[in-house]
Amino acid sequence: MTDLQNVKWIKNYLSKKDFDKIEESVKQAELLTSGEIVPMIVKSSSTVGHVPIILFILSLLIVTLGKIYFELYFSTYWIFVSVVFVLLFTKVLSSFNFVLRFFTTKQDQSSQVLLRAQLELETSNIKNTKDNTGVLIFVSLLEKQVCVLADKAISRHFKNEDWKVVVNLILKGLKNKNMAQGFEDGILKCGDLLKEKFPIQKDDTNELENHLIIKE
Numbered sequence: 001m002t003d004l005q006n007v008k009w010i011k012n013y014l015s016k017k018d019f020d021k022i023e024e025s026v027k028q029a030e031l032l033t034s035g036e037i038v039p040m041i042v043k044s045s046s047t048v049g050h051v052p053i054i055l056f057i058l059s060l061l062i063v064t065l066g067k068i069y070f071e072l073y074f075s076t077y078w079i080f081v082s083v084v085f086v087l088l089f090t091k092v093l094s095s096f097n098f099v100l101r102f103f104t105t106k107q108d109q110s111s112q113v114l115l116r117a118q119l120e121l122e123t124s125n126i127k128n129t130k131d132n133t134g135v136l137i138f139v140s141l142l143e144k145q146v147c148v149l150a151d152k153a154i155s156r157h158f159k160n161e162d163w164k165v166v167v168n169l170i171l172k173g174l175k176n177k178n179m180a181q182g183f184e185d186g187i188l189k190c191g192d193l194l195k196e197k198f199p200i201q202k203d204d205t206n207e208l209e210n211h212l213i214i215k216e
Contacts (some may be wrong), residue, residue, distance in 0.1 A: 002144055003139065006077075007214045008040070009043060010214050013141070014180055014181050014212075015165065015180075015181060018179070018180035018209065019212055020092050021180050021182075021184055021186060022180060022183045022187070022211075022212045023041060023181065023210045023211045023212065024058060025184040025187040025188055026039065026187055026210035026211075027160070027193025027210050028188060028191070028192060029187050029188050029190060029192075029194075030198055030200075030206065030210070031191075031194040031200065032191045032192065032194070032199070033189070033191050033194035033195045033197045033198050033199060033200055034131065034133055034194075034199065034200055034201050034204050035133045035134075035135050035154060035194040036076075036106070036129050036134045036135065036207050036208040037135050037137065037148075037187055037190055037191065037199045038103075038124070038126050038134060038135065038136050038137065038159070038208055038213065039137045039139075039183055039187060039212045039213070040120060040136060040137065040138050040139065040212070040213040040214075040215065041057065041139045041140075041141060041143065041212065041213070041215070042116060042138070042139070042140050042141070042214075042215045042216065043119040043140075043141055043215070043216045044076075044100075044111070044140060044141065044142035044143070044216075045109075045112045045113040045115070045116035045117075045140040045142065045143060046100070046104050046108060046109050046112045046140075046142060046143060047108075048100045048103075048104055049114065051094055051099065051100050051103045051104070052090050052091070052094045052104055055089075055090040055094060055103075056084055056086060056087070056090045059086040059089050059090055060083075060086050063082050063086060080146075085211075086153075087148050088132075090200060097141070097142050100102065100103075100142060101142065101143065101144075104158075105119075109143040109145065110143075112143075113138075113145045114141050114147055115139045116140060117138040117147040118149065120136060120138060120215075121138075121149045121151075121210075123135050124136075124207065124213075126151065126208065127151050128153055128207075129151065129207045129208065130207065131153055132152050132153035132154070133151060133153050133198055134148075134151040134154075135148065135149070135150045135151070135154060135185065135190060135194070135207065136148070136149045136157075137148070137166065137183075137186060139170060139174075139179075139183075144171070144174055146166075146167045146170045146171055146174075146186075148163035148166050148167060149189070153198075154194070154197075154198065155164070157197045157198075158197075161195075161206065163195075165189055166186045166187075166189050166190045166193070167186070169185040169186040169189055170182040170183060170186040171187070172185075173185065173186075183212070206213075
């Protein structure tokens with residue numbers, strides 16, 4: 001279980017009860033399949049360092065145009081106050097996800113979320129299962145995007161289109177501000193899909209932990 005005390009931002013989205021609910025849904029899904037389902041949430045995937053710079057320039061431009069339009073005289077004191085205001089305004093706006101999304105193209109968001117998901121799949125223990133049957137359900141909160149990636153044994157049988165129903169269920173939960181329900185529905189649907197080609201085996205063991213992984 002993730003230590004919620006050390007990941008304070010996740011409390012805005014999930015409670016301890018929600019974490020337990022998601023973990024239980026993984027257990028239930030894996031009763032049907034030999035696949036190992038790993039849900040993961042990251043705070044963001046996109047590079048957004050350009051956004052504060054853009055906001056600062058735009059804010060400074062607005063202040064300058066306002067000065068010219070209203071023919072205001074700025075003393076050294078008011079110039080200082082204006083710069084401080086612009087810096088604070090930029091910092092506040094940069095803290096909102098919708099602002100970061102607005103100044104980051106959809107294409108960049110999608111490509112960076114996919115790259116982050118691929119990185120997590122490659123560097124985690126998801127690819128260390130005996131029969132290469134790990135499945136990553138990856139959610140990036142800033143971009144509000146979901147990816148499902150699988151290890152080689154499963155990816156040979158499933159295309160990206162096959163996971164769309166799982167993705168859409170989780171996105172529905174995000175849209176309805178009920179992430180836990182979205183995860184539960186998506187995970188159970190994932191197990192339902194996997195059971196057709198990867199049914200549970202008599203000697204099946206739980207190789208990966210069932211809890212939700214949280215990362216920045």
